[in-house]
Amino acid sequence: MTKPAQIGIQILSWALLGALVLAFADGPAFDPLPGDHGRLTLAIAHLSERLEPCRQLSEAERMELPPTRRVTEVCERARTPVKVVLIVNERMLLAREFEPSGFHDDGRIYLVERWPLPAGHYRAELTLTGRTAETSRHEIFEFSLPHRANAVVDVEDHEIRLLNVIGRNEEHTKDQTS
Amino acid sequence: MTGAMARGLARLESWFSSGFLDRFNPFHFLGALTVCFLWIALVTGIYLFIFYRTSLQGAYASVEALTHQQWFAGGIMRSVHRYASDAAVICLVAHLLREMTRGRFRGPRWFSWLTGTPLIWIVVIFGITGYWMVWDEMGQYVAQSTATLLDALPIFTEPMTRNFLTDSAIGGRLFTLIAFIHLVGLPIVIVLGIWFHLMRVRYPRINPPRRLVAGSVLTLLVLSVFVPVTSHPPADMTQVPGPLELDWFYLALLPLIEASSGGVVWMLAAGGTLLLAAFPLLPGGDRRKPAEVYLPDCSGCSYCAEDCPYGAIDMVPRTDGRNFELEARVNPDLCVACGICAGSCPSSSPFRQRTPLTTGIELPDWRVDELRARLSDPPAGRGVIALIGCEHAVELARVDDDRVLAVSLPCIGMLPASTIDHAMRRIGYAGVLLSGCADCDCYHRLGDRWMHERIDWQRPPALRRSVSRERVEVCNLKPGRHAELKAAVAEFRARIEALRDDEDELDRNTERCA
Numbered sequence: 287m288t289k290p291a292q293i294g295i296q297i298l299s300w301a302l303l304g305a306l307v308l309a310f311a312d313g314p315a316f317d318p319l320p321g322d323h324g325r326l327t328l329a330i331a332h333l334s335e336r337l338e339p340c341r342q343l344s345e346a347e348r349m350e351l352p353p354t355r356r357v358t359e360v361c362e363r364a365r366t367p368v369k370v371v372l373i374v375n376e377r378m379l380l381a382r383e384f385e386p387s388g389f390h391d392d393g394r395i396y397l398v399e400r401w402p403l404p405a406g407h408y409r410a411e412l413t414l415t416g417r418t419a420e421t422s423r424h425e426i427f428e429f430s431l432p433h434r435a436n437a438v439v440d441v442e443d444h445e446i447r448l449l450n451v452i453g454r455n456e457e458h459t460k461d462q463t464s
Numbered sequence: 465m466t467g468a469m470a471r472g473l474a475r476l477e478s479w480f481s482s483g484f485l486d487r488f489n490p491f492h493f494l495g496a497l498t499v500c501f502l503w504i505a506l507v508t509g510i511y512l513f514i515f516y517r518t519s520l521q522g523a524y525a526s527v528e529a530l531t532h533q534q535w536f537a538g539g540i541m542r543s544v545h546r547y548a549s550d551a552a553v554i555c556l557v558a559h560l561l562r563e564m565t566r567g568r569f570r571g572p573r574w575f576s577w578l579t580g581t582p583l584i585w586i587v588v589i590f591g592i593t594g595y596w597m598v599w600d601e602m603g604q605y606v607a608q609s610t611a612t613l614l615d616a617l618p619i620f621t622e623p624m625t626r627n628f629l630t631d632s633a634i635g636g637r638l639f640t641l642i643a644f645i646h647l648v649g650l651p652i653v654i655v656l657g658i659w660f661h662l663m664r665v666r667y668p669r670i671n672p673p674r675r676l677v678a679g680s681v682l683t684l685l686v687l688s689v690f691v692p693v694t695s696h697p698p699a700d701m702t703q704v705p706g707p708l709e710l711d712w713f714y715l716a717l718l719p720l721i722e723a724s725s726g727g728v729v730w731m732l733a734a735g736g737t738l739l740l741a742a743f744p745l746l747p748g749g750d751r752r753k754p755a756e757v758y759l760p761d762c763s764g765c766s767y768c769a770e771d772c773p774y775g776a777i778d779m780v781p782r783t784d785g786r787n788f789e790l791e792a793r794v795n796p797d798l799c800v801a802c803g804i805c806a807g808s809c810p811s812s813s814p815f816r817q818r819t820p821l822t823t824g825i826e827l828p829d830w831r832v833d834e835l836r837a838r839l840s841d842p843p844a845g846r847g848v849i850a851l852i853g854c855e856h857a858v859e860l861a862r863v864d865d866d867r868v869l870a871v872s873l874p875c876i877g878m879l880p881a882s883t884i885d886h887a888m889r890r891i892g893y894a895g896v897l898l899s900g901c902a903d904c905d906c907y908h909r910l911g912d913r914w915m916h917e918r919i920d921w922q923r924p925p926a927l928r929r930s931v932s933r934e935r936v937e938v939c940n941l942k943p944g945r946h947a948e949l950k951a952a953v954a955e956f957r958a959r960i961e962a963l964r965d966d967e968d969e970l971d972r973n974t975e976r977c978a
Binding site: 292301306307308313434 | 625693713
């Protein structure tokens with residue numbers, strides 16, 4: 287093979303490598319959302335009530351304990367599961383019971399779920415049902431979800447917030463923004 | 465199937481060889497090219513890190529400043545860094561497919577195959593952490609997706625994804641951690657990984673030839689100048705990022721999370737990795753028995769241990785009471801039965817009178833005695849050529865010539881140099897044509913090199929100096945290049961016939977003078 291032909295093959299080979307790099311280094315484009323959609327994220331980090339209520343120790347029971355460990359009450363570690371229901375515009379997105387984290391079921395309930403939703407106006411109802419009615423929560427949010435917006439309903443123990451979008455919480459009747 | 469793929473690969477490589485020549489063919493240096501691209505990414509990465517700020521606000525701003533304010537240096541460096549990383553993946557995948565197609569995962573090669581598998585993931589994690597550092601929309605998507613992926617594993621109590629709900633949720637020191645992993649942790653892990661990968665390979669080829677390094681750098685520079693890498697808009701947790709110009713070399717798995725779940729992606733990745741790692745367990749690939757030492761002929765010279773490409777021979781203290789210090793011992797778990805040790809053993813000389821011919825070390829399935837026997841029955845007529853070649857190089861059987869005797873060996877390095885002398889001086893061949901694998905592509909890595917060095921008197925046991933080198937020719941061809949082999953045979957025949965005419969004339973002149 288002649289020298290110019292060899293050089294031509296070399297240039298072509300390097301060009302092929304370059305073309306292959308370019309073909310996949312910067313595309314084809316990918317969109318995590320369908321067209322004209324936003325996203326609703328439900329994030330929960332909730333410490334549920336204890337499975338058994340704390341119990342006061344009697345004086346006799348306290349005296350049986352070592353002097354440095356004479357506490358006034360004892361609490362079982364395990365906590366109750368919580369049922370989470372999320373209804374958005376009368377469509378049920380989630381209805382599931384979650385167990386507390388940890389080997390002894392004594393940690394928080396954690397959850398992060400996402401749903402792509404078409405841009406528009408939404409009414410979201412979130413219900414957290416514990417063992418008793420006092421510990422259950424029911425919140426209703428109304429919000430507009432623009433295209434590409436990432437609306438977050440964040441439950442952190444007893445605080446429930448709507449983040450990243452402008453909306454209204456019916457329970458608190460005040461605008462929630464961040 | 466594998467044979468057809470191997471032939472197709474050889475044809476493709478032949479095209480590259482016609483342009484680059486065999487000794488610079490990029491396919492012969494895919495592993496070394498991967499390392500070379502990683503080196504380029506490392507050097508450019510060090511430059512980029514000098515200007516990088518490891519804070520939430522500073523990360524994106526510093527990368528933008530590098531890209532635009534000093535485009536002639538930082539911008540080019542960033543592009544070269546990114547494209548070199550992508551080219552490394554291309555070479556890595558090509559290296560894997562090539563070794564797979566050629567069946568180089570069987571037998572003792574399982575170790576290199578197995579230790580190479582995790583390197584794929586280390587390189588991918590390298591890329592993923594690199595995208596975090598830019599902290600643009602792509603970085604945001606990669607961070608959220610990898611957090612989702614990690615949350616699918618039961619290792620964190622609190623989901624990592626909670627850290628990416630809002631801008632204020634992101635910790636200020638996140639980028640210090642990611643930079644540490646990307647710049648310190650992973651480089652150490654990958655160097656250790658490569659070391660393990662090459663642990664059982666003697667004389668590994670870690671660096672490609674300079675010509676290929678120059679071509680690689682030039683290609684990356686041209687790409688960087690004409691298609692410079694830029695960032696997406698800055699990360700914003702109130703928005704879902706997109707559409708994204710994904711780097712599919714590194715991020716191809718992440719869109720699967722949207723389509724399925726983190727658990728499914730883990731199962732796919734783990735399943736694929738296990739499947740790949742289990743390749744050495746596949747049936748097939750007829751394996752010869754490992755080499756055996758025959759102590760009565762072993763003088764403990766160590767040549768076989770020096771030449772073994774797989775480190776399968778150890779020299780140990782003598783056990784038979786003979787007056788030698790050492791003896792060879794074969795580790796059957798490391799021996800691939802290439803026979804190179806038989807070619808390096810001085811006692812493999814066919815001039816020895818013993819019948820059957822025994823030697824210090826050889827393959828029980830392919831003995832030196834068999835080689836001598838096959839060569840000792842040449843076709844009738846004058847000008848007969850002995851064609852001795854490697855079974856992994858061009859197929860010798862395709863040379864349909866009644867004045868050629870063809871013998872295929874497991875590796876051309878198995879040929880004792882004295883056999884060439886014996887074939888011409890004792891048996892009467894007019895010449896010996898040796899056929900090895902293409903330059904820098906020996907199937908058994910070093911056999912072709914040792915053969916060249918032995919006949920060029922650079923390596924013991926060497927060819928006798930009195931042997932006419934004009935009657936010994938070497939051709940290095942890939943499988944499928946029969947036409948070139950036939951042409952080489954014809955050219956060699958013409959040369960030795962010209963030599964014969966010269967010798968006849970010399971004889972006549974000598975007689976006249978007498």
